[in-house]
Amino acid sequence: MEGxxxxxxxxxxxxxxxxxxxxxxxxxxxxxxLSDKRYPIKGMNVWTPYGWKVMQNIDTLLRKGxxxxxxxxxxxxxxxxxxxxxxxxxxxxxxDAEVYWVTHGGLNELDVPLxxxxxxxxxxxxxxxxxIRSHTDLPLKTYQLVNTFRYETKQxxxxxxxxxxxxxxxxxxxxxxxDSERQIREDLQIMKDLGKAxxxxxxxxxxxxxxxxxxxxxxxxxDCLMPNGKTLQLGSIHEYKENFSVPYEIQYEDAxxxxxxxxxxxxxxxxxxxxxxxxxxxxxxxxxxxxxVAPIQVAIVPIYVKGKQDMINEVAQAVHKRLIEAGIxxxxxDRDIRPGNKFYHWELKGVPLRLEIGPRDIESKSxxxxxxxxxxxxxxxxxxxxxxLAIMLKETSEVxxxxxxxxxxxxxxxxxxxxxxxxxxxETIKGILKMPWCGSEDxxxxxxxxxxxxxxxxxxxxxxxxxxxxxxxxxxxxxxxxGKPTSNWTYVAKSY
Amino acid sequence: MEGxxxxxxxxxxxxxxxxxxxxxxxxxxxxxxLSDKRYPIKGMNVWTPYGWKVMQNIDTLLRKGxxxxxxxxxxxxxxxxxxxxxxxxxxxxxxDAEVYWVTHGGLNELDVPLxxxxxxxxxxxxxxxxxIRSHTDLPLKTYQLVNTFRYETKQxxxxxxxxxxxxxxxxxxxxxxxDSERQIREDLQIMKDLGKAxxxxxxxxxxxxxxxxxxxxxxxxxDCLMPNGKTLQLGSIHEYKENFSVPYEIQYEDAxxxxxxxxxxxxxxxxxxxxxxxxxxxxxxxxxxxxxVAPIQVAIVPIYVKGKQDMINEVAQAVHKRLIEAGIxxxxxDRDIRPGNKFYHWELKGVPLRLEIGPRDIESKSxxxxxxxxxxxxxxxxxxxxxxLAIMLKETSEVxxxxxxxxxxxxxxxxxxxxxxxxxxxETIKGILKMPWCGSEDxxxxxxxxxxxxxxxxxxxxxxxxxxxxxxxxxxxxxxxxGKPTSNWTYVAKSY
Numbered sequence: 001m002e003g004x005x006x007x008x009x010x011x012x013x014x015x016x017x018x019x020x021x022x023x024x025x026x027x028x029x030x031x032x033x034l035s036d037k038r039y040p041i042k043g044m045n046v047w048t049p050y051g052w053k054v055m056q057n058i059d060t061l062l063r064k065g066x067x068x069x070x071x072x073x074x075x076x077x078x079x080x081x082x083x084x085x086x087x088x089x090x091x092x093x094x095x096d097a098e099v100y101w102v103t104h105g106g107l108n109e110l111d112v113p114l115x116x117x118x119x120x121x122x123x124x125x126x127x128x129x130x131x132i133r134s135h136t137d138l139p140l141k142t143y144q145l146v147n148t149f150r151y152e153t154k155q156x157x158x159x160x161x162x163x164x165x166x167x168x169x170x171x172x173x174x175x176x177x178x179d180s181e182r183q184i185r186e187d188l189q190i191m192k193d194l195g196k197a198x199x200x201x202x203x204x205x206x207x208x209x210x211x212x213x214x215x216x217x218x219x220x221x222x223d224c225l226m227p228n229g230k231t232l233q234l235g236s237i238h239e240y241k242e243n244f245s246v247p248y249e250i251q252y253e254d255a256x257x258x259x260x261x262x263x264x265x266x267x268x269x270x271x272x273x274x275x276x277x278x279x280x281x282x283x284x285x286x287x288x289x290x291x292x293v294a295p296i297q298v299a300i301v302p303i304y305v306k307g308k309q310d311m312i313n314e315v316a317q318a319v320h321k322r323l324i325e326a327g328i329x330x331x332x333x334d335r336d337i338r339p340g341n342k343f344y345h346w347e348l349k350g351v352p353l354r355l356e357i358g359p360r361d362i363e364s365k366s367x368x369x370x371x372x373x374x375x376x377x378x379x380x381x382x383x384x385x386x387x388x389l390a391i392m393l394k395e396t397s398e399v400x401x402x403x404x405x406x407x408x409x410x411x412x413x414x415x416x417x418x419x420x421x422x423x424x425x426x427e428t429i430k431g432i433l434k435m436p437w438c439g440s441e442d443x444x445x446x447x448x449x450x451x452x453x454x455x456x457x458x459x460x461x462x463x464x465x466x467x468x469x470x471x472x473x474x475x476x477x478x479x480x481x482x483g484k485p486t487s488n489w490t491y492v493a494k495s496y
Numbered sequence: 497m498e499g500x501x502x503x504x505x506x507x508x509x510x511x512x513x514x515x516x517x518x519x520x521x522x523x524x525x526x527x528x529x530l531s532d533k534r535y536p537i538k539g540m541n542v543w544t545p546y547g548w549k550v551m552q553n554i555d556t557l558l559r560k561g562x563x564x565x566x567x568x569x570x571x572x573x574x575x576x577x578x579x580x581x582x583x584x585x586x587x588x589x590x591x592d593a594e595v596y597w598v599t600h601g602g603l604n605e606l607d608v609p610l611x612x613x614x615x616x617x618x619x620x621x622x623x624x625x626x627x628i629r630s631h632t633d634l635p636l637k638t639y640q641l642v643n644t645f646r647y648e649t650k651q652x653x654x655x656x657x658x659x660x661x662x663x664x665x666x667x668x669x670x671x672x673x674x675d676s677e678r679q680i681r682e683d684l685q686i687m688k689d690l691g692k693a694x695x696x697x698x699x700x701x702x703x704x705x706x707x708x709x710x711x712x713x714x715x716x717x718x719d720c721l722m723p724n725g726k727t728l729q730l731g732s733i734h735e736y737k738e739n740f741s742v743p744y745e746i747q748y749e750d751a752x753x754x755x756x757x758x759x760x761x762x763x764x765x766x767x768x769x770x771x772x773x774x775x776x777x778x779x780x781x782x783x784x785x786x787x788x789v790a791p792i793q794v795a796i797v798p799i800y801v802k803g804k805q806d807m808i809n810e811v812a813q814a815v816h817k818r819l820i821e822a823g824i825x826x827x828x829x830d831r832d833i834r835p836g837n838k839f840y841h842w843e844l845k846g847v848p849l850r851l852e853i854g855p856r857d858i859e860s861k862s863x864x865x866x867x868x869x870x871x872x873x874x875x876x877x878x879x880x881x882x883x884x885l886a887i888m889l890k891e892t893s894e895v896x897x898x899x900x901x902x903x904x905x906x907x908x909x910x911x912x913x914x915x916x917x918x919x920x921x922x923e924t925i926k927g928i929l930k931m932p933w934c935g936s937e938d939x940x941x942x943x944x945x946x947x948x949x950x951x952x953x954x955x956x957x958x959x960x961x962x963x964x965x966x967x968x969x970x971x972x973x974x975x976x977x978x979g980k981p982t983s984n985w986t987y988v989a990k991s992y
Contacts, residue, residue, distance in 0.1 A: 005629065038626055039619075040577050041610065046623055049568035049638070056569075072545035073552075077660050078574075078643055079596075081536050100575075101600040102612070105647035106593040114537065116598070123535075127542055130534055133501065142545070147574055147643070151601035164573050 013348065016284050021228040025279060026158070032287045032349045034274065035158050043156030043163035050349065051274065053295035055166060058273055059145050061197055061292065062168055065190040071141040071170060076123045078147070079114040085122045087247040094214020095119075098150050116149035119268065121215065124171050125248035132262060135175055135254045139183070140262075143170035148270075159275030160232065160496055166271040168235075173250060173262040180239060180263035184220070187237045187267040188465035191222060197292040199401035200224055200276055201408045202234060203432065205457035205491045206472070208444060217241035220460055222269070223495070225408050226279045229430030231456065231493040234276055235269030280404050281373075286348035288372055288400060291393040296331040298323055298389060299346040301339050303358030315362050319355070319385065326386040328393075347372060352396045353389060373400050408432075418480045421451050421492075428452060433492040434459065436477035443481035447492060456491035509844065512780050517724040521775060522654070527844045528783045530770065531654050539652030539659035546845065547770065549791035551662060554769055555641050557693055557788065558664055561686040567637040567666060572619045574643070575610040581618045583743040590710020594646050612645035615764065617711070620667050621744035628758060631671055631750045635679065636758075639666035644766075655771030656728065656992055662767040664731075669746060669758040676735060676759035680716070683733045683763040684961035687718060693788040695897035696720055696772055697904045698730060699928065701953035701987045702968070704940060709762075713737040716956055718765070719991070721904050722775045725926030727952065727989040730772055731765030776900050777869075782844035784868055784896060787889040793825040794885060795842040797835050799854030811858050815851070815881065822882040824889075843868060848892045849885060869896050904928075914976045917947050917988075924948060929988040930955065932973035939977035943988060952987035 012027045029035055034051030047055065063073065079102060086092050095118050102114040117123055124142075132140060148167040156162055170187070174180040188204070195202055202224040212219035216238040223231040245251070245261040254260055281288040291297050300323075302316040316332055323330035331351075333342050339356070346354055356368040369378045369389065373396050380388045411431025415421045423429045428451045437443055437455070444455050459474070461467040474489035508523045525531055530547030543551065559569065575598060582588050591614050598610040613619055620638075628636060644663040652658055666683070670676040684700070691698055698720040708715035712734040719727040741747070741757040750756055777784040787793050796819075798812040812828055819826035827847075829838050835852070842850055852864040865874045865885065869892050876884045907927025911917045919925045924947045933939060933951070940951050955970070957963040970985035 036623060036626075038623065039573055040580055040622060041573060041575055044573035044575060046573065047571035049570055052569055052571050073548055074545055075543035075548050075662075077535055077537060077540035077542065078645075079537055079540060079660070084536055097602040099602065100598050100610075102596050103599045104597040106595065106649070108647075114596075126536060127532060127534065130532075149574075151604075153602070164575070166571075 013344065016286070018227060018282065018284055021226070021279070024282075024284075028282055028287055028348075029158050029278060032278075034278070034287070037158055041163070043152055043161070045158055045162060045164075047166075050295060054274060054277075054289065054293055055271060057293040057295065058198070059168070061194055062145070062190075062269070065193055066143050066170060069141070069186055069190065071143050071172075074142045074144050075146065076117075076120050076127075076144060078117055080117055080120075080123045082113045082115065084126055085115055087122065088215050088244055089247075090243075091121060091215035098152075100149050100151055117146075118148055118150050119167070119266075120144065120146070120148075120169055120171070121244060121266070125244055125250060128171075128173055128262075129248055129250045132173060132250055132252050135252050138173060138175045138252060138262065139179060140173040141170070141183075142172070143168065143267075157275075157496075159271050159278070162271070168269045170265075170267040172265050173245070174264070175252065175254070175260070175262070177241060177263050180241070180265050183265045184237055184239055185465040187265070188220075188460075188462075190267075191235075191237075192462065192465065196401070197290065197397075198273065198277060199290040199397055199404060200234075200273075200280065201401070201405045202462075203231075203408075203412075203456070203491060204460035204462055206460050207236075207457040208441075208455050208490075210441065211455070211457070213238050215240065215243050217243055221456060223456055223491075223493070224276045224280065225411055225432060225493075226276070226496070227407070229411065229494060231432060231495045232272060232276055232279070233495065234272050235267070237267045238265060240264040240266065280407070281400050282350070287350035289350035289352065290400060291352045291397050294350065294352055295329065296346075296349070296351045297329040297393055298331070298353045298355050299342070299351045300330060300332045300355045300357065301342045301346075302332075302334060303339055303356055303361075305359050308359050312357065312359060312362070316357055319357060319367070319382070322386065323389065326390070328386070328389055343370075352393055355389075371396060373403075415480065415492075416477060418447065418450055421480075428494075431493065432456075434474075434489060435480045435492060436474065436486050437488055437490040438479035438482055438484045438486045439488045440479075440482070443479055444490075446481045451492060453492045453494050456493055456495065459489055459491055509840065512782070514723065514778065514780055517722070517775070520778075520780075524778055524783055524844075525654050525774060528774075528846060530774070530783070533654055537659070539648055539657070541654055541658060541660075543662075546791060550770060550773075550785065550789055551767060553789040553791065554694070555664070557690055558641070558686075558765070561689055562639050562666060565637070565682055565686065567639050567668075570638045570640050571642065572613075572616050572623070572640060574613055576613055576616075576619045578609045578611065580622055581611055583618065584711050584740055585743075586739075587617065587711035594648075596645050596647055613642075614644055614646050615663070615762075616640065616642070616644075616665055616667070617740060617762070621740055621746060624667075624669055624758075625744055625746045628669060628746055628748050631748050634669060634671045634748060634758065635675060636669040637666070637679075638668070639664065639763075653771075653992075655767050655774070658767070664765045666761075666763040668761050669741070670760070671748065671750065671756070671758070673737060673759050676737070676761050679761045680733055680735055681961045683761070684716075684956075684958075686763075687731075687733075688958065688961065692897065693786065693893075694769065694773060695786040695893055695900060696730075696769070696776065697897070697901045698958075699727075699904075699908075699952070699987060700956035700958055702956050703732075703953040704937075704951050704986075706937065707951070707953065709734050711736065711739050713739055717952060719952055719987075719989070720772050720776065721907055721928060721989075722772070722992070723903070725907065725990060727928060727991045728768060728772055728775070729991065730768050731763070733763045734761060736760040736762065776903070777896050778846070783846035785846035785848065786896065787848045787893050790846065790848055791825065792827040792842075792845070792847045793889055794819055794827070794849045794851050795838070795847045796826060796828045796851045796853065797838045797842075798828075798830060799835055799852055799857075801855050804855050808853065808855060808858070812853055815853065815863070815878070818882065819885065822886070824882070824885055839866075848889055851885075867892060869899075911976065911988075912973060914943065914946055917976075924990075927989065928952075930970075930985060931976045931988060932970065932982050933984055933986040934975035934978055934980045934982045935984045936975075936978070939975055940986075942977045947988060949988045949990050952989055952991065954984065954986055 036046040100116040207219040220237045222234045242261045320332040354370040415435040473487040532542040596612040703715040716733045718731045738757040816828040850866040911931040969983040
């Protein structure tokens with residue numbers, strides 16, 4: 001029984017073409033059933049079971065990184081009184097036009113309007129002021145995984161620009177600037193590990209002054225590159241110094257009895273991570289999930305032959321049980337539909353490995369394993385199954401990471417002269433441009449206007465999170481705009 | 497360095513007296529650091545790391561039960577358009593005065609006001625109408641764990657009556673009434689398993705017509721009894737029949753091509769579970785956590801002796817490592833404070849077992865294990881440690897469950913005449929009263945007024961979730977109010 005919705009899906013699958021990235025992105029999310037955007041409020045989407053499971057697996061990885069570095073998970077209220085929100089002047093300026101306001105409770109107008117958190121500084125810091133008394137309370141390292149809200153006026157896009165956002169935010173407080181800077185480096189290391197597990201390469205950029213987070217001393221953006229040449233900010237890490245602790249009066253008594261303000265940092269990331277996974281790894285057959293976060297790592301498809309159905313099912317079930325016991329997330333697909341349809345189904349959903357088992361395989365005590373990333377087929381001996389699959393999952397991770405890294409590298413272009421930023425088609429070269437920039441706002445404006453791109457900021461080292469800011473310099477060159485000698489560089493790109 | 501806040505805590509600890517239940521409840525939550533109610537919006541509290549961990553452990557148990565019965569976890573948007581909310585007439589009547597309204601996005605007034613979900617029927621069912629097409633889509637079994645909101649006008653109390661509620665809600669859709677009734681029985685079984693793991697006895701009561709959930713066909717309340725004699729509704733299970741599927745047009749095509757409305761159920765529970773754990777199990781020394789959800793199951797306290805500190809630490813660390821490897825949630829407390837203070841600390845936080853280890857213990861290859869529930873001390877051989885502790889954790893669960901069951905039984909009184917419901921002090925007997933009631937609203941009113949109690953509803957069997965509604969009857973007797981013969985009974989209690 002095929003309904004009209006199923007037929008629409010079939011047509012959608014047939015036309016999947018990553019070259020038309022924007023259409024492909026929307027279609028593949030619907031086909032893989034990651035999210036449903038038909039909810040009656042635009043930009044507030046429903047997490048369907050499969051998409052939510054991917055998100056939870058990403059959250060689990062994050063929690064692991066945060067717990068291992070001594071962060072405590074907390075959960076703060078969603079609503080923030082307007083009075084608290086207004087304490088840090090830059091912060092409110094940055095968010096004023098973007099927040100949702102609760103003005104009524106039941107039939108009563110509230111005395112103080114409440115806003116839905118766009119992020120939780122102004123919810124947390126009044127409490128930090130109560131929690132932190134002495135230097136022995138420091139560092140205070142907390143994080144939460146919560147829903148946050150932005151009243152987006154731009155066009156919404158699943159995972160990438162939404163109005164209810166699944167958000168991770170770490171908030172820390174430190175005795176001095178040095179310790180808060182150590183925290184930034186710890187965050188960079190956590191991101192490095194996470195990026196590896198998600199097979200997601202990215203660049204780090206210290207944002208220009210005018211683009212830093214509202215209230216921050218400085219902001220490091222974590223940007224990855226989507227196949228359409230636009231960068232997508234996955235998250236950001238902020239040094240606040242004393243910018244919030246002063247208005248929120250977060251003070252501690254040091255060992256000598258002196259009262260001092262804490263230095264604070266935050267590290268935030270959102271569901272955009274899934275948007276990046278979909279966009280960067282997927283292909284014309286569907287999405288491709290990194291094994292570490294795939295809800296199903298191996299889909300078992302029994303190949304039935306008349307009269308041998310029971311026997312085949314029995315073996316398939318035994319294989320499934322073995323995989324589960326070995327800690328591999330396996331799914332046995334024993335539905336009564338043609339194997340070909342099952343293949344399509346699990347390819348669309350990005351399951352890293354497909355295991356086919358039929359009577360001939362059973363005879364030869366083996367099975368066929370097909371890798372989602374490159375479609376390669378492998379005969380695998382049943383008695384070496386667990387080890388072989390574990391290796392194949394690892395290889396899948398390595399290959400899709402390498403592919404993504406190659407894509408990022410190919411699309412990162414060093415530009416020493418603004419004219420070199422224009423390709424043969426008279427358009428600005430796609431991807432990330434890296435160019436010397438004197439650091440002045442005037443030159444930035446010229447660059448952005450000439451190239452129809454924005455400055456992401458100064459490249460920050462990725463491989464060694466323990467860099468010194470003084471050493472964050474590029475080769476001595478000349479600003480692409482004014483020509484002044486400079487060792488300051490910037491990334492430039494079109495950005496979501 | 498002891499601050500004034502520490503001194504306040506010391507005083508609070510000294511005066512902990514469960515006989516003054518209300519004060520004790522607030523103090524013990526603060527002392528165990530489960531929640532912080534100093535957030536600037538009353539009834540919206542901060543989940544501190546320890547309390548949040550307990551809640552997450554309860555959530556994990558719940559997820560296990562729901563996943564094992566084929567439910568899929570989803571996550572729906574928080575905001576609901578007023579237009580969707582108004583579709584089911586009884587439902588909106590029940591909630592109208594209790595919801596928070598979002599009226600502005602940024603500086604704009606919204607065309608359609610949005611409300612913060614008090615529960616998610618009206619968010620989910622427009623989507624169910626899209627998801628459900630055919631009988632092969634049924635049953636649809638989903639659940640989510642989310643924040644919900646009620647504009648409470650009554651006095652708030654941590655975990656028990658709050659304005660932002662950590663909420664579990666399962667929503668299912670079925671082909672017919674029979675299948676939805678099977679779902680109710682599955683929910684009752686899940687609750688039974690959960691109650692056991694949490695060592696929480698409870699009663700089930702089919703609520704009177706006027707007290708059922710807004711829009712439900714019938715409601716089963718899950719009530720436990722707090723030490724002050726009040727019942728606390730932990731959650732509820734609802735049969736909706738077609739009450740929501742008709743207004744939300746959730747139809748499916750059956751095998752014969754006929755279009756029919758689905759039958760729906762829900763099962764909801766909230767953070768009140770923690771309130772019950774605190775209230776029912778705690779004592780004058782602090783809270784007592786059931787081992788299944790205790791973030792720390794064993795606290796290791798090394799007993800230092802001058803000159804042997806390093807050796808003792810080494811052994812304590814080895815013991816800690818062994819426990820972690822055995823899957824026991826262990827915490828090594830090697831802080832530089834007196835052991836007595838550590839004992840107090842972990843008692844307050846309800847850690848089921850305390851393990852003390854000093855030089856004499858090490859000599860005799862043993863350690864001392866103290867049970868939180870009864871304070872009993874046990875010498876345990878180090879080479880049998882894992883097994884012995886596992887047994888002691890199991891015993892702790894059994895004992896605190898048995899104690900709670902005894903408390904519930906002692907405070908459940910059968911009453912055949914309203915005069916028997918009044919004690920020697922001329923007050924209505926504390927706890928749960930069980931009495932024959934003809935079923936009429938008039939008699940209910942008389943009972944409620946005379947006793948200053950409310951009717952919880954008809955007792956529903958707990959031990960066998962597969963009961964038949966026709967058999968849900970008590971001994972033939974006479975209504976306590978009108979005297980008419982009846983086999984219908986009701987629970988009556990003072991309720992939170």
